Amino acid sequence: MRRISWTGALAAGVTSALVLTGCGGGQGPGGTTNTDTGSFNGKYDGPNVELAYWNGFTGGDGPFMQKLVDQFNSEHDNIVVKPNTIQWADFYQRVPAAVQAGQGPDVGVMHLDQLATHAARNIIIPLDDLAKEIGLTADDFTQDIWDAGIYKDKRYGIPLDVHSLAMYYNKDHFQKAGITDPPTDEKSFKDALDKLQAAGFKTPFWMPSLWPSHLMFLSLMWQNGQPPYGQDGKEAAYDSDAGVKALEWQRSMVDNGYSPPNVAIDSQYQAFKNGQNSITWDGIWQINDLEASGLNYGIAPVPTIGDEPAFWANSHHFFISTQAAKDKNKLQASKVFIAWMSEHSADWAGSGMIPARKSVRADAVKGMPQEIIAAQIENMRFLPPVPGLGGVQAEALEPQVANGVLGKGDPAEALKSAASKANQLMQRNRESFGN
Amino acid sequence: MASTVTAPRSDTVSDDRRGGAPRRRDINSVGFAPWLFLAPYLVLFVAFVLGPIVYGLYISLHRYDFTLPNKPFVGLENYTDLFTPGSITYSSFWQAMRATGIFTVFSVPLLLVVPLVIALTMNKKFPGRNLFRAVFFAPYVLGVAVIAILWRYLLDSNIGLVNYYLGLLGLPDSTAWTTSTPAAWFALVGVTVWWTLGFNAVIYLAGLQDIPKELYEAAEMDGASRWQQFRHVTLPGLMPVLSFVTMTTIIASANMFGQSYLITKGAPGTETRTAIYQIAETGLRNYQMGSAAAMSYVLTLFLILLSLLVFWLFRDRDTPKKQKAEAPLQAAPMMLRQGRG
Numbered sequence: 001m002r003r004i005s006w007t008g009a010l011a012a013g014v015t016s017a018l019v020l021t022g023c024g025g026g027q028g029p030g031g032t033t034n035t036d037t038g039s040f041n042g043k044y045d046g047p048n049v050e051l052a053y054w055n056g057f058t059g060g061d062g063p064f065m066q067k068l069v070d071q072f073n074s075e076h077d078n079i080v081v082k083p084n085t086i087q088w089a090d091f092y093q094r095v096p097a098a099v100q101a102g103q104g105p106d107v108g109v110m111h112l113d114q115l116a117t118h119a120a121r122n123i124i125i126p127l128d129d130l131a132k133e134i135g136l137t138a139d140d141f142t143q144d145i146w147d148a149g150i151y152k153d154k155r156y157g158i159p160l161d162v163h164s165l166a167m168y169y170n171k172d173h174f175q176k177a178g179i180t181d182p183p184t185d186e187k188s189f190k191d192a193l194d195k196l197q198a199a200g201f202k203t204p205f206w207m208p209s210l211w212p213s214h215l216m217f218l219s220l221m222w223q224n225g226q227p228p229y230g231q232d233g234k235e236a237a238y239d240s241d242a243g244v245k246a247l248e249w250q251r252s253m254v255d256n257g258y259s260p261p262n263v264a265i266d267s268q269y270q271a272f273k274n275g276q277n278s279i280t281w282d283g284i285w286q287i288n289d290l291e292a293s294g295l296n297y298g299i300a301p302v303p304t305i306g307d308e309p310a311f312w313a314n315s316h317h318f319f320i321s322t323q324a325a326k327d328k329n330k331l332q333a334s335k336v337f338i339a340w341m342s343e344h345s346a347d348w349a350g351s352g353m354i355p356a357r358k359s360v361r362a363d364a365v366k367g368m369p370q371e372i373i374a375a376q377i378e379n380m381r382f383l384p385p386v387p388g389l390g391g392v393q394a395e396a397l398e399p400q401v402a403n404g405v406l407g408k409g410d411p412a413e414a415l416k417s418a419a420s421k422a423n424q425l426m427q428r429n430r431e432s433f434g435n
Numbered sequence: 436m437a438s439t440v441t442a443p444r445s446d447t448v449s450d451d452r453r454g455g456a457p458r459r460r461d462i463n464s465v466g467f468a469p470w471l472f473l474a475p476y477l478v479l480f481v482a483f484v485l486g487p488i489v490y491g492l493y494i495s496l497h498r499y500d501f502t503l504p505n506k507p508f509v510g511l512e513n514y515t516d517l518f519t520p521g522s523i524t525y526s527s528f529w530q531a532m533r534a535t536g537i538f539t540v541f542s543v544p545l546l547l548v549v550p551l552v553i554a555l556t557m558n559k560k561f562p563g564r565n566l567f568r569a570v571f572f573a574p575y576v577l578g579v580a581v582i583a584i585l586w587r588y589l590l591d592s593n594i595g596l597v598n599y600y601l602g603l604l605g606l607p608d609s610t611a612w613t614t615s616t617p618a619a620w621f622a623l624v625g626v627t628v629w630w631t632l633g634f635n636a637v638i639y640l641a642g643l644q645d646i647p648k649e650l651y652e653a654a655e656m657d658g659a660s661r662w663q664q665f666r667h668v669t670l671p672g673l674m675p676v677l678s679f680v681t682m683t684t685i686i687a688s689a690n691m692f693g694q695s696y697l698i699t700k701g702a703p704g705t706e707t708r709t710a711i712y713q714i715a716e717t718g719l720r721n722y723q724m725g726s727a728a729a730m731s732y733v734l735t736l737f738l739i740l741l742s743l744l745v746f747w748l749f750r751d752r753d754t755p756k757k758q759k760a761e762a763p764l765q766a767a768p769m770m771l772r773q774g775r776g
Contacts, residue, residue, distance in 0.1 A: 093719055096502045121502035206593070209614055210700055262592045262611030265700055271594050391721040395527070403704040406614060424523045425721070432500055 044336045046329040050080045051337060054095065054105035056088035060288025061351035068347060072340055079333045081107075092390065099123050099321045106324035107334040109160060112315040116151040116385035120433040124319040126154035127338075134158070134339045140358050144382045145315050151385050157317025158338050159356035160345055164313035164380050165215050166284050166373050167303060171296045173201055173278040182300035189303045193258045196278050204278040206268035207250055207259040209402040214393065215312045216281055217401045220246030222381040223306025233384030236422035238397060239415040242306070247404040247411035249305055254407065262406060272297075287352035287369050299369050301376045313380035315356060318342070388429035396422035495728035502722065513729035524717065524726050530705060531713035532734070534695070538709060539688040542624045546684045547677075550632045554639030555669075568640075572633035579630075583697030586626045587613065590698070613699045619707050623694050631687070635680050642676035643669070678749035682742060689738055710734050 057065045062085060069083050084105070086094060092114060098104030100123075110118065118124045138146045141159060149157040169182055174192075177199035183189040196204035207213070221228050226242030229235065237243060253259045272280040273293050281302055290297050302311040318338040324330040345355040346364035354374040355364045365371045383389055400418035404411040470477075495513050497506045516522040557568050574582065589596050590612035602608030612622040650668045659667065670677075692711040695701055701708035708716075710730070718727025 096722075100502065121500075122504070123502065210702060260593050260609075262609075262614040264591050264593070264611070264613045265587065265702070267591045267594050270591075274594065276594065388721070395716060395721060399701065399704040402702055406703045408703055421523075428523060428723070432498065432503060434505075 044076075044079060044329070044333045046078070046332065048078045048080070049329045049333045050082060051106045051324075051330060051333055052104065053081045053083045053337070054091065054108035055083065055085055056091040056109070057085055057351070058087050059285055060292070061285055061353065064348060064351040068341065068344060071344075072337060075340075076336070079336065081337055095321075096121055096123050099323045102323055104323055105321055106327075106330050107318065107320050107337055109316050110157070110319055112145070112148045112157065112159075112317055113383040113385070114390060115149055115157045115317055115319065117387045117390065118319070119151040119154075119156045120387035122322060124156050125322055125325045126156055127158055127318075127320060127335075128155045130320075130335050130338065131155050131158060133335075134342055136342070136357075141356055142358075142377055142380070144380065145356055148315070148382045148385050149317055151387075157319055158342055160316040160318060160341065161348055161351075161353035161356050162313055162315045162377065162380060163284050163353045164373060165212065165219055165281055165302050165311050166370075167300045168272060168280050168282060168286070168290065169298045169300065170272070170275060170278045171298045173199070173204070173275070174298070177201070177278075182298060183303045184300075185303055186305045189305065192279070197258070201278050203258060203260050203276075205253055205258045206263045206271055206277045206280065207253040207405055208263050208265075208268045209405040210265045210398070212282060213250070213405055214398045214401045215283075216250060217243075217246050217397075218383075219302055219311040219381070220249060220305055222310035222312070223304055223308060225307055227381070227384075229384050229386065229389070233386045233389075234426070236392075236396070236419045236426065238400075238422065239412065239419040243415050243419075244412045245306070247401065247415060250401075250405050251407060251411060254405065284354070284370050284373055285352050291369070299372060301373055301379070309376070309379040310381050311376075311379060313382055315382065316353070386426070386429075387433045388426070392422050392425045392429070396425060491728045491731065494724055495732060497725045498723075499725040499728070500722040501724060506725075509725065513725045514733070516726065517729060517733055524723075524730070527705065527708075527713055527717075528710075528730055528733075531708050531710045532737075534707055535689055535691065535710040535734075537620060538623060538627075538691050538695075539685060541620060542627050542688045542691075543681070543684050545624065545628045546632060546635055546688070547681060549628060550635035550680075551639050551673075553632065553636045554643055555665075557636065557640055558643045571636055574630045575633040577630070579693030580697060582626065582630050583694060586622070587698045590622050590626075614702050616703060616706050619699050619702070623691075623698065623707060626698065627688075627691065627694055635684065638676055638680055639673065642673045646672035674749065678745065681749070682745055685741060685745065686738060689734070689741070 053069065055065060065085075066083065069081050073079070073081055088111070091110070095104055095108070095110075096118070110124075115124070119126075136158065145159050145162060149155050149159060167182065173196060174180075174182075177192070177195040179192050179195055181188075183192045193204050208216075218228050221238075221240075221242050224242030224245050226237055226240045228237060228243070230237055254261050268277065268280050269282055269286070271277045272282075273290070273295055275295070284299070287299070301309070304310075318341060320331065320334045320338070324334050342357070345357055346360040349355055349364035349368055349370070352368075352370060354370055354377070355361045361374060361377075365374045396418045400414040403409055404414045408414075496508060496510060498509050498512075499506045513524075516524050517528055519525055553571055557564065557571070588594075590598075592598060592609065592611040592614060595612070597612065598608045598610060601610070610618050612618050646669065650672070651664060654664050654668050690711055691709050692715065695707045695709055696712055696715075699707045701712060705713075711734075714727045714730045714734070717730065718724045
């Protein structure tokens with residue numbers, strides 16, 4: 001008995017130390033991966049090839065992607081695209097390890113703010129030639145989207161769509177409260193909340209402490225005129241006046257009684273679907289989910305609480321992995337796939353997203369719920385292409401925004417500690433990534 | 436000549452001993468066979484325990500990001516960082532250790548006592564006993580993801596059923612079970628106790644069934660009360676099981692991750708982010724595997740010290756003096772007899 005428990009104790013205790021090592025077993029890329037991406041003529045006429053295609057479209061966007069993939073497969077006899085859909089949070093943990101092991105995606109979709117990270121990690125390859133061959137040019141996109149795909153003077157992603165934070169509102173509640181137009185600025189937003197309260201909706205706007213609270217915070221920072229990472233993306237500016245004002249405003253929604261305190265993960269959205277609140281800010285990727293719920297909802301751009309219209313946005317980009325680059329056929333087929341997808345990006349609007357290409361955007365979103373958001377594409381703000389930024393935000397920013405919203409301590413204090421932690425992490429990242 | 440003499444002699448020697456008690460030659464073959472039997476486990480042990488321990492130490496001495504070509508050697512930097520206030524990992528690590536400590540301190544006593552009470556009850560004869568045994572064990576069968584998602588919605592402060600029913604009963608109905616402390620600790624400990632008590636209860640039950648009935652009969656003859664029977668027959672009989680249960684429960688609690696990862700997401704802020712959670716975030720999300728490995732070793736050290744303490748507390752104090760013969764009887768491997776009725 002004793003012996004058994006001793007071994008068990010030791011093994012279990014030690015296992016904790018080893019959780020990591022099991023996952024850290026891959027050998028480094030050695031920095032010598034061939035980055036010659038070859039030339040592209042839009043065709044693939046090699047032998048039959050199978051492409052592993054990874055993405056994170058687990059929501060209402062998934063079926064639309066599947067439909068596009070099916071269509072692509074039926075139009076191409078010698079290419080079979082095999083999709084693998086993984087939640088985004090897991091996606092970014094798995095892709096680096098899987099690509100290193102040669103078991104990952106050949107081609108895939110990732111967020112714009114992750115491209116730099118994966119480029120620096122040598123997981124994805126430059127696609128400048130592909131962009132040129134498809135005829136993608138800066139003037140078919142907004143400057144922000146176009147530039148954000150570039151890391152160290154090379155383009156790593158082919159934009160598929162943009163998606164942003166938006167304001168959803170319950171039309172029935174608005175009607176009952178006598179609100180005719182969705183609010184657009186701080187004053188009309190407050191008016192709307194007061195009217196809703198007067199109409200019996202006690203807590204019309206729930207302020208989440210966790211996701212997407214930090215996206216609201218970033219949007220408000222931009223509105224207050226301060227990019228969260230400065231102009232050059234080198235320094236976290238959460239604790240600037242703009243940032244403090246943003247978090248104070250978020251907290252004021254609770255203090256003023258528009259939001260109940262202690263809103264837990266996802267409950268502001270569940271409550272919105274239940275009709276327990278009247279307004280919620282969330283991503284436009286929720287459109288299909290809300291459509292399916294049968295709720296009489298409206299969608300509008302995030303109102304301008306600060307000085308200038310601005311709101312957080314992100315973008316899905318296609319990438320090709322270093323794994324595919326080792327096989328000429330796979331590389332070429334991947335390019336054909338991306339080129340085809342880019343041409344068909346108009347159909348992707350059905351997923352609730354907004355096509356990134358200007359040439360297809362207006363027609364694609366006509367009559368769609370997201371049309372009103374697409375019209376504001378110039379006001380969308382994207383995070384800068386800084387490697388490792390996603391991890392920095394999760395570690396430094398999100399917990400402190402949560403503390404601010406929960407009323408634990410002073411927002412200025414919380415943001416100061418967030419910024420100093422973020423800067424430490426960014427410094428560490430710069431050392432690791434070598435720039 | 437000499438060789439022809441020695442060869443048959445050695446043959447006769449072994450012939451003589453064939454069939455008798457094992458002697459020299461058999462000892463040689465014995466030296467090989469056990470290894471063969473051990474081999475499957477040994478291979479796994481080396482590959483998944485010993486190898487990673489050494490590799491983990493190596494990682495902890497580097498700035499290790501497995502996706503990057505250069506993983507510079509930094510000596511003990513990852514360790515000294517953990518003990519230097521203001522460093523990149525200091526505050527988050529110790530806050531996480533504190534969270535793990537709080538969780539362990541509150542969950543372990545409950546997980547030792549509640550399952551014991553249940554096991555004592557389940558050891559009685561009453562109709563539907565097997566059903567109740569199954570009911571108490573059932574939650575343990577579920578995965579952490581299932582119980583976490585279930586409780587995340589039940590415990591939601593604004594739209595959850597727990598607060599709703601508390602409100603119907605006229606109790607406070609706005610407790611933030613998942614976004615404020617100490618309520619979040621109540622929630623996490625409560626959920627964990629509900630989830631895992633079945634396992635400890637089963638082990639206790641096996642232990643209880645291993646205590647000879649004669650001891651109770653003798654105690655009763657001597658006029659021992661219920662409490663005295665429990666104190667002087669049941670508890671000593673359970674001692675070996677108790678030390679096992681204590682140890683595994685402490686280690687399981689100290690390794691808590693899934694509940695806070697899925698139910699509270701570490702909220703409020705990072706207050707319920709446990710050590711393993713922090714290690715996973717550092718190593719697997721931020722790719723600072725060197726720091727994360729160092730954290731793992733510090734946590735392991737704590738657990739080893741704690742385990743030694745528990746062993747010391749549960750050591751057989753009486754054994755050297757008396758009842759040396761009785762102790763092995765009590766310590767019989769009751770785990771193996773679990774299947775019995």
